[in-house]
């Protein structure tokens with residue numbers, strides 16, 4: 017009887033699978049509304065809010081150091097995918113070129129099509145976070161956010177905007193799309209921060 021309660025999950029792969037998650041080897045597409053389709057040459061990431069205004073074009077982004085990283089990703093709809101390999105620009109490398117103004121504490125990611133999601137600066141400026149244009153060595157599909165998306169692997173995947181077009185630095189936390197619709201402000205999968213009362 018006791019054994020039933022103390023049994024570990026079949027295999028949590030050394031703690032890599034957060035509570036309530038199931039592994040998938042597929043790559044599900046999770047988009048509210050239609051996918052956005054546009055060419056890499058049309059990519060622009062605008063820096064707005066509490067920062068020196070500037071834009072990064074596709075050419076600007078490719079001229080920055082390119083990094084390939086392998087991450088586990090976790091969707092709030094209960095799937096996790098291990099060992100996904102992304103190439104792009106580290107957020108830390110981008111932020112070396114961004115002049116923040118005093119008082120910036122949070123950032124809103126904005127996408128082509130209007131999706132938004134918010135992050136504290138401490139969750140945004142992490143060396144494993146990428147502005148990714150390549151998945152598993154191939155240009156990122158439009159369905160998965162190509163030409164350019166964020167990958168913030170330590171939080172649920174809704175915190176990683178596809179079709180990124182703007183980073184707005186803010187003097188306080190403001191909710192993005194899913195955060196206004198009941199999702200948690202931070203979304204740490206290992207703390208199961210799924211909904212705003214978790």
Ligand SMILES: Nc1nc2c(c(=O)[nH]1)N[C@H]1C(S)=C(S)[C@@H](COP(=O)(O)O)O[C@H]1N2
Pocket residue numbers: 043044045046047048049091092127128129131159160161173174175176177178179
């Ligand atoms: N622009 C945009 N970004 C988005 C979303 C979206 O609907 N629009 N969905 C989010 C959610 S809920 C998840 S789980 C991941 C899914 O990424 P995928 O479709 O590549 O699996 O993208 C996130 N980024």
Ligand SMILES: [Mo]
Pocket residue numbers: 046091092093173174
């Ligand atoms: Mo999601």
